[in-house]
Amino acid sequence: MSILLFIEQVLNGLQFGVMLFLMAAGLTLIFGVMGLINLAHGSLYMVGAFAAAAVAGATGSFLLGLAASLVAAAAAGAIVEVAMIRRLYDKDHLDQVLATFALILIFSEGTRWVFGSFPLYLDVPSWLAGPVTLPGGIQYPAYRLAIIGIGLAVAAGLFALIRWTRIGIRIRAGEADREMIGALGVNISALYTIVFALGAALAGFAGALVGAIQSVQVGMGEPVLILAFVVIVIGGIGSIKGALVGSILVGLTDTLGRFLLPVAFGAFLDPSSATTIGSALASMSIYILMAVILLIRPTGLYGSD
Amino acid sequence: MRREPLINAAILAVLLAVPLWAWWTDEPFTITLATRVVILALAGVGLNLALGLGGMVSFGHAMFFGIGGYAMGILASQAQDYEPLMEWPILIEGTKSMPVIWLTAIVFSALGALAVGALSLRTTGVYFIMITLAFGQMFYYFAISWPAYGGEDGLSIYVRNEFPGLNTLDPIQFFALCFAILLAVLFFMSRLAKSAFGLALVAARQNQERVQTVGIGVYRLRLAAFTISGAITGLAGALFADLNRFVSPTMFSWQTSGEIMVFVILGGVGRLYGPVAGAALFIVLENVLGGLSEYWHIYLGALLLGVVLFARGGLIGLLAGREVAHD
Amino acid sequence: MTEPILEIRNLCKSFGAVVASEEVSLDLRPGEIHALIGPNGAGKSTLIKQIAGNIAPDSGSILFEGRDVTALDTVARARLGLGRTFQISSLAMGLTVLQNAVLGALGRRGRVFRFFRPVMRDRALLDAARDALQQVGLEDFAAWRTADLSHGQRRQLEVAVALTLKPRVFLMDEPMAGLGAEGSLRLTGFLNELRHEAPILLVEHDMDAVFALADRISVLVYGKVIATGTGDEIRANPEVRRAYLGEEDAA
Ligand SMILES: Nc1ncnc2c1ncn2[C@@H]1O[C@H](COP(=O)(O)OP(=O)(O)O)[C@@H](O)[C@H]1O
Ligand SMILES: [Mg+2]
Numbered sequence: 001m002s003i004l005l006f007i008e009q010v011l012n013g014l015q016f017g018v019m020l021f022l023m024a025a026g027l028t029l030i031f032g033v034m035g036l037i038n039l040a041h042g043s044l045y046m047v048g049a050f051a052a053a054a055v056a057g058a059t060g061s062f063l064l065g066l067a068a069s070l071v072a073a074a075a076a077g078a079i080v081e082v083a084m085i086r087r088l089y090d091k092d093h094l095d096q097v098l099a100t101f102a103l104i105l106i107f108s109e110g111t112r113w114v115f116g117s118f119p120l121y122l123d124v125p126s127w128l129a130g131p132v133t134l135p136g137g138i139q140y141p142a143y144r145l146a147i148i149g150i151g152l153a154v155a156a157g158l159f160a161l162i163r164w165t166r167i168g169i170r171i172r173a174g175e176a177d178r179e180m181i182g183a184l185g186v187n188i189s190a191l192y193t194i195v196f197a198l199g200a201a202l203a204g205f206a207g208a209l210v211g212a213i214q215s216v217q218v219g220m221g222e223p224v225l226i227l228a229f230v231v232i233v234i235g236g237i238g239s240i241k242g243a244l245v246g247s248i249l250v251g252l253t254d255t256l257g258r259f260l261l262p263v264a265f266g267a268f269l270d271p272s273s274a275t276t277i278g279s280a281l282a283s284m285s286i287y288i289l290m291a292v293i294l295l296i297r298p299t300g301l302y303g304s305d
Numbered sequence: 306m307r308r309e310p311l312i313n314a315a316i317l318a319v320l321l322a323v324p325l326w327a328w329w330t331d332e333p334f335t336i337t338l339a340t341r342v343v344i345l346a347l348a349g350v351g352l353n354l355a356l357g358l359g360g361m362v363s364f365g366h367a368m369f370f371g372i373g374g375y376a377m378g379i380l381a382s383q384a385q386d387y388e389p390l391m392e393w394p395i396l397i398e399g400t401k402s403m404p405v406i407w408l409t410a411i412v413f414s415a416l417g418a419l420a421v422g423a424l425s426l427r428t429t430g431v432y433f434i435m436i437t438l439a440f441g442q443m444f445y446y447f448a449i450s451w452p453a454y455g456g457e458d459g460l461s462i463y464v465r466n467e468f469p470g471l472n473t474l475d476p477i478q479f480f481a482l483c484f485a486i487l488l489a490v491l492f493f494m495s496r497l498a499k500s501a502f503g504l505a506l507v508a509a510r511q512n513q514e515r516v517q518t519v520g521i522g523v524y525r526l527r528l529a530a531f532t533i534s535g536a537i538t539g540l541a542g543a544l545f546a547d548l549n550r551f552v553s554p555t556m557f558s559w560q561t562s563g564e565i566m567v568f569v570i571l572g573g574v575g576r577l578y579g580p581v582a583g584a585a586l587f588i589v590l591e592n593v594l595g596g597l598s599e600y601w602h603i604y605l606g607a608l609l610l611g612v613v614l615f616a617r618g619g620l621i622g623l624l625a626g627r628e629v630a631h632d
Numbered sequence: 633m634t635e636p637i638l639e640i641r642n643l644c645k646s647f648g649a650v651v652a653s654e655e656v657s658l659d660l661r662p663g664e665i666h667a668l669i670g671p672n673g674a675g676k677s678t679l680i681k682q683i684a685g686n687i688a689p690d691s692g693s694i695l696f697e698g699r700d701v702t703a704l705d706t707v708a709r710a711r712l713g714l715g716r717t718f719q720i721s722s723l724a725m726g727l728t729v730l731q732n733a734v735l736g737a738l739g740r741r742g743r744v745f746r747f748f749r750p751v752m753r754d755r756a757l758l759d760a761a762r763d764a765l766q767q768v769g770l771e772d773f774a775a776w777r778t779a780d781l782s783h784g785q786r787r788q789l790e791v792a793v794a795l796t797l798k799p800r801v802f803l804m805d806e807p808m809a810g811l812g813a814e815g816s817l818r819l820t821g822f823l824n825e826l827r828h829e830a831p832i833l834l835v836e837h838d839m840d841a842v843f844a845l846a847d848r849i850s851v852l853v854y855g856k857v858i859a860t861g862t863g864d865e866i867r868a869n870p871e872v873r874r875a876y877l878g879e880e881d882a883a
Contacts, residue, residue, distance in 0.1 A: 091613075098609060101609070102609035226438055279450050504735060508735050519797060520710035
């Protein structure tokens with residue numbers, strides 16, 4: 001029984017990790033290519049979730065909602081990039097942090113203004129609502145399993161995009177040497193807009209997928225954003241592979257920590273203090289993981305220099 | 306061509322005159338607002354040491370603000386419940402005495418800053434920003450999930466803590482106390498900025514290699530600055546908790562870190578009085594814009610964007626000219 | 633013969649396929665100026681950086697006053713007495729000229745963790761700083777912002793800061809670059825005296841200065857020392873002539 005529970009928790013951790021990857025991949029790509037730290041990435045996650053909830057609510061189609069999340073987040077990303085973000089590429093990190101912090105304020109309050117303060121709900125589509133039985137007799141929600149599948153597929157697609165397509169070659173060239181690809185006649189500002197919109201679309205997509213499990217509300221993006229930062233610190237900035245490994249590590253550590261630590265403390269403490277201490281420590285586990293990795297490798301697992 | 310000292314004096318004069326006027330006309334709410342400005346300015350002065358002088362973009366200063374707040378909350382709640390904080394191995398009782406609370410807040414936020422700084426300063430640039438943000442969030446979640454001191458709901462303190470010889474329940478007396486602390490810290494910071502330590506710190510911000518080449522290690526330099534910075538923000542946290550007679554995990558939240566940073570930026574990075582001007586502007590905006598629209602954060606965001614893109618010197622920069630004096 | 637104060641043994645350093653140092657060995661003796669010359673990209677700056685501790689060699693060792701310092705960082709080496717100037721000026725640009733010099737004097741004295749006394753009123757530090765500025769001829773620019781100096785003046789300030797360190801050894805990477813004829817001449821005279829305070833490992837492109845100053849010259853080509861000797865020996869060395877003048881191969 002408890003081994004089944006454990007496997008279920010591992011799957012939950014994977015699902016969480018895959019979601020984090022969608023966030024972290026965009027962040028790390030945008031930093032790698034444009035050298036921008038974007039705090040407003042969480043807002044794009046929120047935009048995707050709201051777009052999906054609104055469209056799915058209006059049309060009754062979850063898939064249309066998902067499509068809307070991609071379109072809305074990519075469009076919001078592209079607009080913000082053209083209107084504002086591109087002025088920040090040459091500025092220092094402090095300016096980038098402040099300007100994108102200001103964007104969070106504008107996005108959050110704007111969304112509150114349009115949708116109100118109450119959360120929206122996005123329903124899991126009926127065809128994914130039930131549990132599925134996995135080999136070994138494990139019952140697991142079909143929707144969460146689908147998220148894992150979709151997330152891994154997106155990760156594979158992203159790796160393929162960067163490895164084999166023209167735009168991917170340009171992205172890699174941009175990471176290696178920004179001035180050079182400009183000199184070679186690549187339209188840099190279009191490339192930057194595309195990369196930013198791509199990152200935004202990934203974030204919005206993640207927001208929509210998670211929106212069906214949690215509620216869709218203003219401020220939902222920032223906690224995820226900060227976790228994505230932890231992922232990037234662990235994986236190494238600019239590395240998609242690092243983002244993937246970091247995401248899975250963080251997802252598993254967090255989920256299993258919450259599951260196992262109270263149990264572990266239960267071995268020698270009374271149940272209520274075991275739960276208290278266990279869950280308090282579990283809430284810190286990923287940050288402790290980050291601290292340990294910082295001690296061993298200050299530039300992350302796959303970071304350069 | 307030295308307008309900055311004049312502007313600084315004017316800022317202090319206004320900050321003193323407004324609550325005195327409010328006291329005269331019996332408007333305690335305005336006095337409380339002014340006290341908020343003073344305390345938030347103090348938090349910003351702390352951050353400004355790391356950010357403005359040291360160039361360390363910490364997006365996690367709420368953790369020190371929160372540590373200071375909880376130092377007050379825990380000591381005072383134990384005292385009001387007549388429960389000792391611990392009995393073994395030594396007896397530690399709660400307290401309602403502000404000086405003891407302040408000292409505790411300073412010591413613990415300094416220790417927190419020392420630990421977080423020791424780890425975070427192994428990196429630079431964007432990593433540093435992300436790591437301080439993440440550690441701040443760690444404190445936030447810890448405060449939420451640790452039930453002994455109110456968890457998510459926070460802690461209420463029924464009566465404001467005591468300071469020998471003052472009636473701290475009287476708003477103007479509490480204001481005066483906070484104002485005196487702010488003045489003392491500003492004086493300390495003005496000396497620090499001109500000290501040997503300050504020179505090396507500023508030089509390391511501008512060119513780390515240069516400082517190392519003359520045989521000064523920058524890691525310890527920055528760690529010391531970060532620790533002092535955290536301690537000052539922690540002291541502000543203790544005062545803030547006393548002002549509200551309430552602490553909650555919100556003090557640890559990333560929004561709080563962002564706001565402390567906004568004070569520094571609105572006023573002018575690296576200017577001694579920048580955080581004072583910034584906190585004052587912030588509170589005024591909050592009350593003026595907040596009265597006009599529920600969604601005043603949109604305007605705050607727009608203003609902040611404007612400052613970043615067009616007016617890097619902040620308010621004091623606009624008034625005093627761009628050059629930051631360094632002698 | 634006197635013991636060398638600085639000794640470099642079999643230093644190797646590659647950047648990918650580029651070999652910047654290949655089994656480099658050379659030494660610096662008390663009282664001498666040892667010039668290091670070579671075409672652009674030969675690895676002179678890389679060598680200086682390895683000696684100063686900015687980059688770690690792949691193999692080999694660096695001995696300073698008989699002690700192996702290869703594992704020490706820049707700060708520790710500076711404190712032992714390595715005074716270094718950069719090829720590309722590396723100064724705190726927002727500070728005044730005097731403040732940069734005071735920073736050097738402060739590094740020399742130590743005791744940086746002083747939080748309360750105004751450093752720019754510290755007599756001892758100011759005297760050391762002003763003295764160094766005066767030696768390089770920057771005394772009239774003490775109050776200037778460093779960013780407002782010309783390139784040549786920045787090079788002079790580099791030297792001044794190194795002077796405030798009162799180092800046991802000077803490592804100078806192209807101090808004459810950008811100085812102009814008159815400035816070079818002046819600095820040449822100054823370095824000529826300076827060698828009595830501490831020996832100088834001098835990377836320099838100004839050949840008049842090199843041959844006027846150097847007791848010994850080492851020639852670096854593609855990361856390798858192809859010759860070491862007095863000015864006359866170097867002038868006569870066929871390998872050097874080949875490397876520099878592209879003179880027809882005898883072989
Ligand atoms: N950090 C580095 N990374 C890669 N290659 C480098 C680096 N520094 C120097 N090089 C290469 O090493 C060689 C030697 O450079 P350098 O020491 O600057 O030459 P010099 O000072 O003699 O002109 C050059 O080919 C240069 O391109
Ligand atoms: Mg060179």
